[in-house]
Amino acid sequence: xxxxxxxVVIGLEVHAELSTKTKIFCSCPTKxxxxxxTQTCPICMAMPGTLPVLNEKVVEYAVKAGLATNxxxxxxxxxxxxxxxxxxxxxAYQISQYDKPLCEHGYVEIETENGPKKIRILRIxxxxxxxxxxxxxxxxxxxxxxxxxxxxxxETVSEPDMRSTEExxxxxxxxxxxxxxxxxxxxxxxxxxxxxxxxxxxxxxxNSKLGTRTEMKNMNSFxxxxxxxDYEVDRQIEVIENGGKVEQETLRWDDVSGKTFSMRDKEDxxxxxxxxxxxxxxxxxxxxxxxxxxxxxxxxxxxxxxRYLEEYKLSxxxxxxxxxxxxxxxxxxxxxxxxxxxxxxxxxxISDISRILNEEEMEPSEIPFTAEELAKMVMLIxxxxxxxxxxxxxxxxxxxxxxxxxxxxxxxxxxxxxxEGAIKEIVLKVLEANPQSIADYKGGKDRALGFLVGxxxxxxxxxxxxxxxxxxxxxxxxx
Amino acid sequence: MDxxxxxxxxxxxxxxxxxxxxxxxxxxxxxxxxEKEPEVEAFVTSLTDEAQAKAEEIDKKIExxxxxxxxxxxxxxxxxxxxxxxxxxxxxxxxxxxxxxPYDATVTEKLNNENIISLGKLNMDEFAMGGSTETSYxxxxxxxWNLSKVPGGSSGGSAAAVAANMVPWALGSDxxxxxxxxxxxxxxxxxxxxxGLVSRYGLVAFASSLDQIGPITKDVKxxxxxxxxxxxxxxxxxxxxxxxxxxxxKALKNDVKGMKIAVPKxxxxxxxxxxxxxxxxxxxxxxxxxxxxxxxxxxxxxxxxLATYYxxxxxEASSNLGRFDGIRYTYRTSEFKDLKEIYxxxxxxxFGAEVKRRIILGTYVLSSGYYDAxxxxxxxxxxxxxxxxxxxxxxxxxxxxxxxPTTAFGIGxxxxxxxxxxLADICTVSVNIAGLPGISIPCGVDSxxxxxxxxxxxxxxxEETILNVAYTFEQATKFRENCxxxxxxxAK
Numbered sequence: 029x030x031x032x033x034x035x036v037v038i039g040l041e042v043h044a045e046l047s048t049k050t051k052i053f054c055s056c057p058t059k060x061x062x063x064x065x066t067q068t069c070p071i072c073m074a075m076p077g078t079l080p081v082l083n084e085k086v087v088e089y090a091v092k093a094g095l096a097t098n099x100x101x102x103x104x105x106x107x108x109x110x111x112x113x114x115x116x117x118x119x120a121y122q123i124s125q126y127d128k129p130l131c132e133h134g135y136v137e138i139e140t141e142n143g144p145k146k147i148r149i150l151r152i153x154x155x156x157x158x159x160x161x162x163x164x165x166x167x168x169x170x171x172x173x174x175x176x177x178x179x180x181x182x183e184t185v186s187e188p189d190m191r192s193t194e195e196x197x198x199x200x201x202x203x204x205x206x207x208x209x210x211x212x213x214x215x216x217x218x219x220x221x222x223x224x225x226x227x228x229x230x231x232x233x234x235n236s237k238l239g240t241r242t243e244m245k246n247m248n249s250f251x252x253x254x255x256x257x258d259y260e261v262d263r264q265i266e267v268i269e270n271g272g273k274v275e276q277e278t279l280r281w282d283d284v285s286g287k288t289f290s291m292r293d294k295e296d297x298x299x300x301x302x303x304x305x306x307x308x309x310x311x312x313x314x315x316x317x318x319x320x321x322x323x324x325x326x327x328x329x330x331x332x333x334x335r336y337l338e339e340y341k342l343s344x345x346x347x348x349x350x351x352x353x354x355x356x357x358x359x360x361x362x363x364x365x366x367x368x369x370x371x372x373x374x375x376x377x378i379s380d381i382s383r384i385l386n387e388e389e390m391e392p393s394e395i396p397f398t399a400e401e402l403a404k405m406v407m408l409i410x411x412x413x414x415x416x417x418x419x420x421x422x423x424x425x426x427x428x429x430x431x432x433x434x435x436x437x438x439x440x441x442x443x444x445x446x447x448e449g450a451i452k453e454i455v456l457k458v459l460e461a462n463p464q465s466i467a468d469y470k471g472g473k474d475r476a477l478g479f480l481v482g483x484x485x486x487x488x489x490x491x492x493x494x495x496x497x498x499x500x501x502x503x504x505x506x507x
Numbered sequence: 508m509d510x511x512x513x514x515x516x517x518x519x520x521x522x523x524x525x526x527x528x529x530x531x532x533x534x535x536x537x538x539x540x541x542e543k544e545p546e547v548e549a550f551v552t553s554l555t556d557e558a559q560a561k562a563e564e565i566d567k568k569i570e571x572x573x574x575x576x577x578x579x580x581x582x583x584x585x586x587x588x589x590x591x592x593x594x595x596x597x598x599x600x601x602x603x604x605x606x607x608x609p610y611d612a613t614v615t616e617k618l619n620n621e622n623i624i625s626l627g628k629l630n631m632d633e634f635a636m637g638g639s640t641e642t643s644y645x646x647x648x649x650x651x652w653n654l655s656k657v658p659g660g661s662s663g664g665s666a667a668a669v670a671a672n673m674v675p676w677a678l679g680s681d682x683x684x685x686x687x688x689x690x691x692x693x694x695x696x697x698x699x700x701x702x703g704l705v706s707r708y709g710l711v712a713f714a715s716s717l718d719q720i721g722p723i724t725k726d727v728k729x730x731x732x733x734x735x736x737x738x739x740x741x742x743x744x745x746x747x748x749x750x751x752x753x754x755x756x757k758a759l760k761n762d763v764k765g766m767k768i769a770v771p772k773x774x775x776x777x778x779x780x781x782x783x784x785x786x787x788x789x790x791x792x793x794x795x796x797x798x799x800x801x802x803x804x805x806x807x808x809x810x811x812x813l814a815t816y817y818x819x820x821x822x823e824a825s826s827n828l829g830r831f832d833g834i835r836y837t838y839r840t841s842e843f844k845d846l847k848e849i850y851x852x853x854x855x856x857x858f859g860a861e862v863k864r865r866i867i868l869g870t871y872v873l874s875s876g877y878y879d880a881x882x883x884x885x886x887x888x889x890x891x892x893x894x895x896x897x898x899x900x901x902x903x904x905x906x907x908x909x910x911x912p913t914t915a916f917g918i919g920x921x922x923x924x925x926x927x928x929x930l931a932d933i934c935t936v937s938v939n940i941a942g943l944p945g946i947s948i949p950c951g952v953d954s955x956x957x958x959x960x961x962x963x964x965x966x967x968x969x970e971e972t973i974l975n976v977a978y979t980f981e982q983a984t985k986f987r988e989n990c991x992x993x994x995x996x997x998a999k
Contacts, residue, residue: 070608070609070610073835074830075590075608075609075610075836076590076596076598076603076606076608076711076712076830076831076836077588077589077590077596077608077612077707077708077709077710077711077712078610078708078709079707079708079743079744079745079746080745081742081743081744081745082745109826111825111826111829111873113829113832113850115832115834115846118830118834118835119829119830120826120829120830120832121826121829172834172835299874299875301825301826301870301873301874301875301878302873303822303823303826303873303878303882306714306715306716306746306823307712307715307745307746308745308746309745309746
């Protein structure tokens with residue numbers, strides 16, 4: 029049997045850190061990267077006698093996430109304790125939600141080869157993040173940093189609806205984009221604010237019973253996730269093909285070796301002893317509350333895409349790329365509004381900006397310049413102040429050292445030569461130096477014109493107005 | 508005049524008349540502590556030096572005419588599971604032997620705002636688990652009425668210190684009777700407020716859905732005064748109820764005419780000591796004389812309260828005590844080879860037997876496969892108990908029962924028999940299960956001269972009613988004037 033005889037089944041549990049200013053149960057700030065234990069208080073350090081107070085923003089953000097993913101919002105929800113011992117969990121329980129999550133039974137739609145596909149969402153619940161252990165800095169020991177303890181999370185649990193690595197990646201990208209759009213999470217994967225537990229199983233095609241799954245926890249890059257799924261699928265098929273049985277277990281993905289390793293032995297099978305959190309009252313949401321949150325939702329990617337196709341006549345492919353990221357989409361809309369040139373803005377985003385993001389391995393959210401700066405660059409090209417090849421240089425400069433493009437071109441001396449007298453001077457100089465090209469052109473070789481224009485551009489280090497050069501050469505050659 | 512014999516309202520009066528100064532009052536208590544503490548052993552941490560310094564400071568302020576509050580300069584004792592910034596809060600456990608809280612509990616803050624002076628932290632059963640204060644890691648507190656007897660528990664240090672006049676009043680906490688039962692054993696007044704009336708912020712949690720902080724005082728009026736200070740909504744405790752502030756002192760009308768008092772027959776049956784029963788029957792006659800209508804009722808479901816209580820309390824405790832893990836502020840074992848051993852050894856060595864017993868019980872009832880049969884069932888019974896009380900309060904103002912089936916028992920008498928110890932809670936736990944207010948006041952002594960307590964239970968947030976009913980009885984019987992602790996078996 030081959031790999032094609034097997035069907036892959038993937039389910040994902042995504043943890044997204046909410047971008048509330050304060051933690052879920054106390055008023056400590058949630059900023060990333062602060063010195064260890066500087067964003068803590070008796071509550072998030074679990075000092076004896078302290079009590080949690082639920083941050084209302086957390087509920088609001090989770091409801092937003094639920095509504096944006098077509099979930100039913102529970103009007104009668106509660107918090108539960110999940111009990112386990114670990115030094116990064118100072119209370120020895122995590123306040124989470126067990127049997128009454130805030131949001132249930134939603135879906136998101138992804139694009140597949142066979143058209144759109146719904147990936148069902150089982151639930152979205154709120155919970156607190158744990159702290160972090162720093163193992164390396166001090167010989168032998170481990171130190172606990174509780175800055176992250178109590179940072180709010182939403183956990184989005186999908187149904188096992190994905191049938192390939194590509195579908196899993198699509199789903200993750202879609203979810204990330206939605207959370208960015210509704211501004212509930214900054215979804216910075218490298219900072220761990222958007223991470224996934226991946227459940228993978230395989231079964232022979234036609235078999236309706238799910239195979240035994242393995243789980244890989246806390247994956248935080250698309251590359252690791254896709255590689256890990258591919259590896260795990262191959263491994264499970266091999267186990268089955270060799271007559272073995274896949275063990276249900278938690279695995280650790282190792283990026284360096286490109287392999288998964290078993291993490292826990294059976295003896296450690298956890299019983300979390302969930303029970304209702306007695307320190308918090310139930311979460312009751314009125315119809316009116318839910319309706320108000322619904323009204324506050326911004327336009328979602330689906331709807332923006334439809335609008336781009338209609339209003340700006342973007343291609344399906346371009347519209348997909350741009351709307352996949354709220355940052356790109358906002359950049360597109362704002363730069364278009366200012367410059368009035370949607371086509372040019374679209375082209376810059378799809379080609380050069382996307383290329384640089386790829387090369388530099390940057391997230392769209394890390395683009396350093398503003399939509400206004402991009403729009404100004406487009407307008408400078410439209411006005412003929414700079415050529416589009418200078419535009420590329422301006423864009424690179426915007427990534428390096430963002431400021432007003434007009435200032436950039438002034439400083440760098442990149443203003444286009446559009447003065448007729450100056451252009452004529454260059455044209456005559458180039459013609460004098462290239463008698464052969466003149467002969468070629470007159471002999472019917474149109475290509476010679478392009479060569480001459482190129483020479484003139486070289487002479488001016490790209491600053492000459494190419495249309496004017498073209499026109500002037502033709503005029504002179506006709507003489 | 509023996510200053511330490513006075514109630515707080517008497518002290519207040521003498522302070523205002525300038526008959527006494529804060530310094531004088533505090534000095535009297537410091538001397539009394541020096542005299543009686545070696546016998547009674549009620550304190551885990553005594554703050555006599557700090558208290559005297561604070562008293563001088565307050566006297567200066569009073570002389571300078573600065574506004575310092577009506578209760579400024581009145582001393583108090585605080586149960587050692589209520590957090591006090593900069594001062595050890597041990598819960599009478601080895602686990603927290605060296606724990607100094609970085610913050611004040613809300614009630615501590617309220618006492619500080621009133622310029623009430625802390626004389627120290629009072630002994631208790633370890634993590635408030637027990638009914639005799641014998642499970643304390645540090646010492647065994649003695650009952651001032653008879654030093655061979657327990658003071659009750661878990662707020663045994665608080666009740667004994669008040670009874671022995673080492674503090675004029677004290678704060679305790681009550682999860683299943685931990686204020687009322689020691690108050691009963693020590694012949695003082697103990698009030699457990701309605702769940703949600705007093706903020707739990709800063710009370711080291713035993714069972715979150717049952718715990719309440721409350722006063723232990725010499726008389727009912729003092730309880731009303733202290734409740735006035737500590738009651739009220741707290742943003743830091745979402746289970747505290749946001750409602751209008753009441754003046755509990757104003758509720759003391761010394762009149763029970765037309766009051767409807769229910770006496771549930773189940774609380775007078777098997778297991779209740781005859782002398783206790785007789786004393787309560789006399790109290791009932793007294794109420795009738797005073798014009799109250801007393802009727803016998805049945806609270807059948809209450810018989811399931813004890814089992815329900817031990818399941819819920821232990822379940823919550825098993826989770827609440829998880830944070831004492833040897834990692835941060837707790838006791839840590841000296842030798843370990845890995846993380847698992849830090850946990851196992853620190854917790855094995857840091858917790859006493861009763862605490863471990865309850866953690867194991869609680870872990871068991873929450874574990875998968877047993878949750879439905881125990882924890883979930885207990886929560887269902889809890890609802891039934893609450894409903895039955897609600898039904899009774901449709902018709903009656905107050906429910907009257909004994910506080911404890913017996914008077915104080917001997918030290919060591921029950922400490923090896925946990926089940927028998929648990930049975931001592933039988934009259935008090937249902938009040939916590941239903942979240943109701945309950946007060947224990949002395950109503951007599953047995954043939955050995957040990958005090959007997961009467962419990963008055965009210966409807967939710969009807970502290971005013973039970974305080975008035977208790978006050979009226981107290982005024983009519985003058986227990987304090989007739990009976991005093993004698994420190995039997997002591998040096999004097």
